[in-house]
Amino acid sequence: MQLPKHLKIAAGSAGAAIFGVLFGWVIFPAILKSQLKKEMALTAKTDVRQMWQKIPFALDFKVYLFNYTNAAEVQKGAIPIVQEVGPYYFEEWKEKVEVEDNDAEDTVNYKKVDVFYFKPEKSGPGLTGEEVITMPHPFMLGMATVVYRDKPAMLNMIGKALNGIFDNPEDMFLRVKVLDVLFRGLTINCARTEFAPKAVCTALKKEGPPGLILEPNNQFRFSIFGARNGTVDPKVITVNRGKKNVMDVGQVLAVDGKDKQELWRDHCNEYGGTDGTVFPPFLTEFDRLQSFSGDLCRSFKPWYQKKTSYRGIKTNRYVANIGDLANDPDLNCFCEAPDKCPLKGLMDVTKCVGAPMYVSMPHFLDSDPSLVQNCKGLNPDVNEHGIEIDFEPISGTPMVARQRVQFNMLLLNTDKLELCKNMPNTYAPLFWVEEGLALNKTFVNMLKHQLFWPKRAVGVIKWMLVSFGTLGALAGAVFHFKGRVRAGA
Template structure:
């Protein structure tokens, strides 16, 4: 028996609505999730892998130096007054080299290569890099701080070594061109025959300090970033590819073959989180991200702040800070002991970079207020000095990132070295950096076309199919049963009440107000 056309159309419409439900809310999300798992893993020849190996555009690398305007008074114990000079803008090109896949455990090993180019046109107004900055001499002050910590009995020898290496300096401040201290380097003359300076130079060769380059004729070149420029980092990093479990993509599991560090205590030695260049997809607001920073030798755990958007793409903003090591149980293992932690907002970097410096947020943002009281000229501002990353939550792609950190040194006071007798013994800022990422229009459009446009089309299509399919079912059913519906509409009580003349007369005798009474008789 053939199905009536209206019911046939209703059945087809119902199928369309059902398909819209299944495809739009079940099949497509499943297919999308499966495809994303393949694309977001660090598999060979995928776009994510290519971008992970070599970022195809430059990152922003900005450096701000602190110039000490009252250095003569600071040498005599006064509170430092500083003026921020910057930014000095550099293009930073990042690449991973000597990349090797290991199928047996789904990992990749690599080394890092960074290249910097100075951009005078994008630096602060009028800055050329040749400006002379007056700042604490990191090498001299750092040497005294290191020895006072480990071998205080040797401070007298350090004093003699400083006089020999730096020709009896009159103070502990460095007067240096910006590009020299940042990349080109300053020369430390180790061609000395006196015992103290020779002993110090010999020790430096045995245990090199970060930023030192040994040159011919017993010369040492010192800079903040020169050793990183166009030089392959010797450390071999091992991360998960995420082919077996995409939620592990980019997770650091070893450095130089070691599954944990040896510089901190307890769980702070663990490698936790990704390498900071790739993150797992399907981020939720409640997820706590983890990123291991090789530069700071620790894991950071940014937390969700708010919803944002970038070039029309919805993003989630995560923020982070250095933390309060003394009062956070998770971070106390970054200290020698819980009662030996630095003030809030400071992290001792000595064990990490082999230099007695402290990391903080720029201008001591989110730090102990006492740090600001001991330095004049700082103005912490969360917009300018905070750490923030905007993620596209479905793919886990960082769309915009601003990672900021400041490096500080202690102006130690000690009677064992003449130049240090009146130093203010305070934590003093040296410089801070901002490493910024902002996906350009090309990659934003690629993300839109590969993910958001298909997702939006399916979103519209599924509602169209469900709506019009449901409407088609209703119309088909109504059209098929239209005769029955009409009969029901006009059907009801068909009985007719007949009115007889007698009834009509009785109705006329009935008053709408009440019963008609006889006229009253009047007696005359």
């Protein structure tokens, strides 16, 4: 039986509508998901692997230091008054080296190397890096604090050692050029022959604390970032490639072959989350992201905050903070003991960094109010000092990221050390850093070409097929039944 022309059109239109539904809501999403699973894996031939291994653009690395304007008074017990100086802007180039794949385990091993370049033109107005600031002496104060904690009976000898190495310092403060303390380094004179300085220098040479570089003639050079600049980090990191399961991509599995740390208590020793340079795709606002920070030896769990957009691409914003270790069961194991936690917003990272440091959010944002009250000149602002990352949810790509952390030390008060006998015993901010990225136009356009323009084109096509197919089918049906009604009349 030959169908009338209008019924053929109606059937074809209905078929087009059905195809539009199947293609637009079933077939294409399945193809897209399958393709993303392949492209997001850290296997040797994917674009993601190439970017993960060597980020093809510099990250923003900004350093803000605190200049102490009343050092003499603080030495006598006064509350510090600080003035923020910065930002000092550096380009940070990240690369993974000595990369080795393990196909059987679907893992990849690597070491990290970071290179920094100072850019005065992008720094704060007029800043050259030659500015002289006054700050608590991180080396002297650190040495005194470690001995006070671990071997208090040796404090008297440490006092003599500090006098010998630093030529009888008047206080616990350092007057230094910014680039010297950050990268170029300060000389630690270990050429002394007296017993105390010689014993301390021998211990330094043996233990190799962070920030120290041994030079000829028994000299050390100390800086905050200098030893890290352009140097391969000896730690071997093992992460999941995500070929078998893309949702596991970038998950940290081990460091130096160990699947757990030995620094904290209980589950805080676990490596939770990715290495922070790649994230799984298909994120929703209900997902709890997680990444492991090797610099702080802990995992962070940013939480969803709100919908955002970047250069025309819809994104999800996630935020994070240091947390309240005393009152958060998930974080309490970062404390020395359940009842020995630092104040809210502080974390003792001595075991991680090898120096008696406490980290917080800049200006003690989201921290115990007493921390701000005990240091004048701080103005915490969530927009300036918060941690935030904007993710493109389908691919899991970080579009904009601002990771900020402040490093602090305790202004140790003890009668057993002359330089510390009147110190206020409060937490003193030394500096804070912002490590950030904002994908440039080239990479945003690449993402649009490879993901969003095909997705939008399919979106238009599927609605056209469904709309015109449905209209065609309805029109054909109406015409058919209208014709039958007329024929019956």
